[in-house]
Amino acid sequence: MTFVLVAGATETATIDGISAAGETPDLMAHTPAADAELVAYGRPVFAPFVPVSPTGCPTPGLVTRAVRDLVDFEFVVADAGLAARTAAPTVSFGDRPGGDVREREPVPNARALYESAREYAAGVPDDLVVGETIPGGTTTALGVLRALGVDFDVSSSLPDNPLSLKRDVVADALDASDLEPGDCAGTPVEAVRRMGDPTLAVTLGLLRGARERGADVTLAGGTQMLAAAALAQHDGVEGSFSVATTSFLDDDESVDVRAAADALDVSLSVTDPGFVRGAHVATDHYVDGVAKEGVGMGGALHLAAEAGVPMADVRARLLERYDELVGDDGP
Amino acid sequence: MTFVLVAGATETATIDGISAAGETPDLMAHTPAADAELVAYGRPVFAPFVPVSPTGCPTPGLVTRAVRDLVDFEFVVADAGLAARTAAPTVSFGDRPGGDVREREPVPNARALYESAREYAAGVPDDLVVGETIPGGTTTALGVLRALGVDFDVSSSLPDNPLSLKRDVVADALDASDLEPGDCAGTPVEAVRRMGDPTLAVTLGLLRGARERGADVTLAGGTQMLAAAALAQHDGVEGSFSVATTSFLDDDESVDVRAAADALDVSLSVTDPGFVRGAHVATDHYVDGVAKEGVGMGGALHLAAEAGVPMADVRARLLERYDELVGDDGP
Numbered sequence: 001m002t003f004v005l006v007a008g009a010t011e012t013a014t015i016d017g018i019s020a021a022g023e024t025p026d027l028m029a030h031t032p033a034a035d036a037e038l039v040a041y042g043r044p045v046f047a048p049f050v051p052v053s054p055t056g057c058p059t060p061g062l063v064t065r066a067v068r069d070l071v072d073f074e075f076v077v078a079d080a081g082l083a084a085r086t087a088a089p090t091v092s093f094g095d096r097p098g099g100d101v102r103e104r105e106p107v108p109n110a111r112a113l114y115e116s117a118r119e120y121a122a123g124v125p126d127d128l129v130v131g132e133t134i135p136g137g138t139t140t141a142l143g144v145l146r147a148l149g150v151d152f153d154v155s156s157s158l159p160d161n162p163l164s165l166k167r168d169v170v171a172d173a174l175d176a177s178d179l180e181p182g183d184c185a186g187t188p189v190e191a192v193r194r195m196g197d198p199t200l201a202v203t204l205g206l207l208r209g210a211r212e213r214g215a216d217v218t219l220a221g222g223t224q225m226l227a228a229a230a231l232a233q234h235d236g237v238e239g240s241f242s243v244a245t246t247s248f249l250d251d252d253e254s255v256d257v258r259a260a261a262d263a264l265d266v267s268l269s270v271t272d273p274g275f276v277r278g279a280h281v282a283t284d285h286y287v288d289g290v291a292k293e294g295v296g297m298g299g300a301l302h303l304a305a306e307a308g309v310p311m312a313d314v315r316a317r318l319l320e321r322y323d324e325l326v327g328d329d330g331p
Numbered sequence: 332m333t334f335v336l337v338a339g340a341t342e343t344a345t346i347d348g349i350s351a352a353g354e355t356p357d358l359m360a361h362t363p364a365a366d367a368e369l370v371a372y373g374r375p376v377f378a379p380f381v382p383v384s385p386t387g388c389p390t391p392g393l394v395t396r397a398v399r400d401l402v403d404f405e406f407v408v409a410d411a412g413l414a415a416r417t418a419a420p421t422v423s424f425g426d427r428p429g430g431d432v433r434e435r436e437p438v439p440n441a442r443a444l445y446e447s448a449r450e451y452a453a454g455v456p457d458d459l460v461v462g463e464t465i466p467g468g469t470t471t472a473l474g475v476l477r478a479l480g481v482d483f484d485v486s487s488s489l490p491d492n493p494l495s496l497k498r499d500v501v502a503d504a505l506d507a508s509d510l511e512p513g514d515c516a517g518t519p520v521e522a523v524r525r526m527g528d529p530t531l532a533v534t535l536g537l538l539r540g541a542r543e544r545g546a547d548v549t550l551a552g553g554t555q556m557l558a559a560a561a562l563a564q565h566d567g568v569e570g571s572f573s574v575a576t577t578s579f580l581d582d583d584e585s586v587d588v589r590a591a592a593d594a595l596d597v598s599l600s601v602t603d604p605g606f607v608r609g610a611h612v613a614t615d616h617y618v619d620g621v622a623k624e625g626v627g628m629g630g631a632l633h634l635a636a637e638a639g640v641p642m643a644d645v646r647a648r649l650l651e652r653y654d655e656l657v658g659d660d661g662p
Contacts, residue, residue, distance in 0.1 A: 045454035072403065076420040087451050089407040089420030120418050123376035 002126045003073050003220075003303075004206060005039060005133060005296060007032040007090075008080030009097035010106065010197035013136030017165055020053040020157035020290060021135035027051075028135040029083040035061035035133040035295045036077040036088035039068060043325060045087035050325045053157065057285030058326050061133065061295035063273065066318040068300070071307045074126070078206070080113060080134075080198035093117055093205075098197040101143045101173040110193035110201040117205025122212050129244075129303070130206055130228075131220040131296020134199045139166045141227035143173050143195035149182025150230045152260040154223035159289035161254035170195075188231040203228040204235060211237050218242050219266075220299020222249040222292065223257065229264050240265045245298035247272035248286055271301035274311045282322040283315070333457045334404050334551075334634075335537060336370060336464060336627060338363040338421075339411030340428035341437065341528035344467030348496055351384040351488035351621060352466035358382075359466045360414040366392035366464040366626045367408040367419035370399060374656060376418035381656045384488065388616030389657050392464065392626035394604065397649040399631070402638045405457070409537070411444060411465075411529035424448055424536075429528040432474045432504040441524035441532040448536025453544050460575075460634070461537055461559075462551040462627020465530045470497045472558035474504050474526035480513025481561045483591040485554035490620035492585035501526075519562040534559040535566060542568050549573050550597075551630020553580040553623065554588065560595050571596045576629035578603035579617055602632035604649075605642040613653040614646070 013019045013028050022028030027049075034047035038061040044050060051059040068075065077086070081094030093116050099106035107113070121128065134140075138154040145152065153163060174181065177194040184191035192201045203219075207228060210217045219225035222245045229241050243266050249257055250270045261268040275283035285291065304314050344350045344359050353359030358380075365378035369392040375381060382390040399406065408417070412425030424447050430437035438444070452459065465471075469485040476483065484494060505512065508525040515522035523532045534550075538559060541548045550556035553576050560572050574597050580588055581601045592599040606614035616622065635645050 041455055041457070043454075043456055045451065087422055087454060089422055091418055091420055092423070120376065123374075123418060124372055125374055126372070 001073055001129060002124065003075045003129045003131065003296065004078050005036060005131050006078045006080055006199045006202045007036050007082055008094065008134045008197060008199040009083040010134060010136045010140055011098065011100040012139050012197065015169060017162050018139055019135040021051065021294065023052055023054055031059065031135050032133040033082050033084040033086035035059055036086045038062060039065050039075055039295065040088040046085055052326065053285065053290050055285065055290060057290035058282050058322055059295060060291050060293060060297035062321055063297045063318055064295045064300040066314055066321055067304045069317050070309045070313055071303050073303060078117065078202050080202040091120060093202050094198050101140050101195060102169060102176050104176050105193060107193050107196055107198055107201055110189050113198055113201035114189050114205040117202040118209035121206040121209030127216040128206060128210050129218045129220050129296065129299045130203055131299055132199050132203065132224055133295045134197055137197060137199060137224045139169055140197035140200065141224040142166050143170050144191045144200055145227050145230060146170050146174060146181045147179055147184035147191035147195040148188065148230055148234050149185045152263065153255045155249055155252045155255050155292060157291050157294065163254055186234055188234040191231065200228060200231065204231045207232040208235055208237050211239060218244050218299055220244050220296035221294065222298065223255060226260050226264060226266065229266050233264060240267060242267045242269060244269045244271065244302035246270065246293050246301060248289065248292040249298065252292060269302055271298060271305050273301055273314055275315065280319050282319060332404055332460060333455065334406045334460045334462070334627060335409050336367060336462050337409045337411055337530045337533050338367050338413055339425065339465045339529040340414040341465060341467045341471055342428065342431040343470050343528065346500060348493050349470055350466040352382065352625065354383055354385055362390065362466050363464040364413050364415040364417035366390055367417045369393060370396050370406055370626065371419040377416055383657065384616065384621050386616065386621060388621035389613050389653055390626060391622050391624060391628035393652055394628045394649055395626045395631040397645055397652055398635045400648050401640045401644055402634050404634065409448065409533050411533040422451060424533050425529050432471050432526060433500060433507050435507050436524060438524050438527055438529055438532055441520050444529055444532035445520050445536040448533040449540035452537040452540025458547040459537060459541050460549045460551050460627065460630045461534055462630055463530050463534065463555055464626045465528055468528060468530060468555045470500055471528035471531065472555040473497050474501050475522045475531055476558050476561060477501050477505060477512045478510060478515035478522035478526040479519065479561055479565050480516045483594065484586045486580055486583045486586050486623060488622050488625065492583065494585055517565055519565040522562065531559060531562065535562045538563040539566055539568050542570060549575050549630055551575050551627035552625065553629065554586060557591050557595060557597065560597050564595060571598060573598045573600065575600045575602065575633035577601065577624050577632060579620065579623040580629065583623060600633055602629060602636050604632055604645055606646065611650050613650060
């Protein structure tokens with residue numbers, strides 16, 4: 001099994017109030033590159049810091065790395081077009097961040113991203129677990145869902161999901177792209193090109209290529225990964241996918257992730273890391289509903305559970321990593 | 332421990348008769364990218380084939396991968412400027428192949444390669460094993476040795492080392508760079524810029540960065556790695572290095588690798604994979620003195636020996652991989 005972290009950027013993340021995947025909008029540009037380094041090496045290398053939300057919630061990448069300390073798995077980063085350099089080992093698919101979804105064509109290279117990711121996944125002799133790191137990614141996921149004519153909603157890295165803001169942004173984006181909802185049904189690459197972000201193009205290509213080879217794919221994430229499954233369905237990819245996500249996503253009252261999974265014929269597995277309020281400042285953010293998912297957190301927790309690693313061990317390792325890298329004892 | 336394969340290209344490889352790291356000079360451009368994929372995934376992904384020498388000797392990358400099937404280790408490719416795309420996970424340092432060593436400045440970006448590799452190695456929290464894949468690399472290694480004023484010779488991927496050809500090429504290169512032997516003593520980055528190749532700049536940076544952090548470094552290779560140790564010595568890097576190489580290199584009568592190691596205060600470990608003439612066409616090439624080293628073969632064999640893996644297991648796995656990918660049953 002190879003864990004592929006699809007990392008990229010979209011200008012959409014800079015819309016005020018849209019994402020918690022960085023302490024400030026400026027610092028958000030470093031988040032995917034830093035997440036990739038965290039999972040690869042256990043610490044930032046070129047990145048200037050460990051990503052935290054505006055309120056101090058550490059990136060879910062720290063959870064994924066804590067699992068990787070306990071469960072051995074192959075890890076590669078699929079670079080869909082990062083906004084900052086990374087020291088993590090990457091397979092390069094894109095060379096530029098995506099534009100604002102409210103532009104006519106935020107992902108002009110969607111077709112090339114899709115084709116090269118498809119070729120890659122068709123050639124790699126392994127089952128895949130696919131996660132993502134892209135601030136603003138739930139908004140672009142909502143964009144492609146509307147373009148496809150799929151009408152479920154998306155979650156958020158913020159405790160109060162700014163869904164009405166996202167819907168307004170997506171409405172503006174449809175206008176800018178001269179599209180009505182559903183106009184891209186059956187043309188998923190076009191949906192990404194006009195309404196998505198670069199990681200969705202790469203993820204769709206990975207799904208298609210892996211399936212052509214008969215490989216298993218686990219989508220590690222929340223509503224962005226459900227959007228990827230919807231894209232695959234519209235691409236005629238056969239067979240169902242499994243999505244592995246967190247209990248925080250499942251608990252999100254702003255979306256019905258189980259109904260969405262059912263509608264897409266996706267098998268959903270939910271893993272609860274057992275964070276308890278008051279146990280530690282790092283995990284309290286998650287209990288409060290910050291972050292919820294990302295950097296393949298749900299998929300990593302699922303791998304830990306499958307390997308028989310107790311969640312108490314994952315929590316202990318996470319807090320060690322946090323104290324070492326983020327807390328008062330950090331570098 | 333992280334195994335770093337420094338992969339790159341130099342126009343020097345296209346000089347007739349200089350390298351066996353490809354079936355033809357045209358195909359040689361694919362060798363480093365294909366080697367990287369082999370070690371990463373066990374098979375070519377984007378690369379059109381498994382590299383073989385003009386006489387059919389499979390790349391030593393196949394040996395390194397056979398070991399990786401038996402001994403688990405982290406693996407990253409340091410891209411010093413590949414001539415072909417690769418699906419292997421890479422840390423990107425350079426964006427272009429090196430020029431012909433007979434140009435005035437074959438590695439104009441030597442300083443940038445060195446600095447970014449140094450920063451990388453200083454930040455990665457791990458001991459390193461460093462190997463290389465670059466056709467023509469022994470000739471550029473000879474070039475930097477002469478520029479430094481170090482007077483031992485280099486080995487070859489050909490059974491009959493074309494040393495007089497290499498010496499002529501290096502003499503022309505010194506002329507083109509307006510240098511006398513020893514003119515770059517104490518200025519190793521300059522030696523690489525004027526007389527080397529991109530992988531030597533990255534390898535030197537890795538050595539320096541890792542040593543600044545107090546990490547252990549094993550140089551996995553032959554005379555190119557001894558040249559890297561010489562560069563590090565001229566860069567003021569403190570402490571000695573260990574070089575892990577193959578018995579084929581040690582058996583090469585055209586160079587005295589033990590004397591060179593002694594002169595550089597380098598501890599040399601030699602591992603014999605126990606290839607026996609007549610056992611298999613794939614290993615007979617090695618018995619005949621083709622390839623000898625490369626893609627970290629000696630370092631990988633050393634890791635296998637350290638892990639207590641019998642060489643018979645390595646040989647069996649190598650032949651399985653060969654039959655699957657190169658032999659008559661290949662794809």
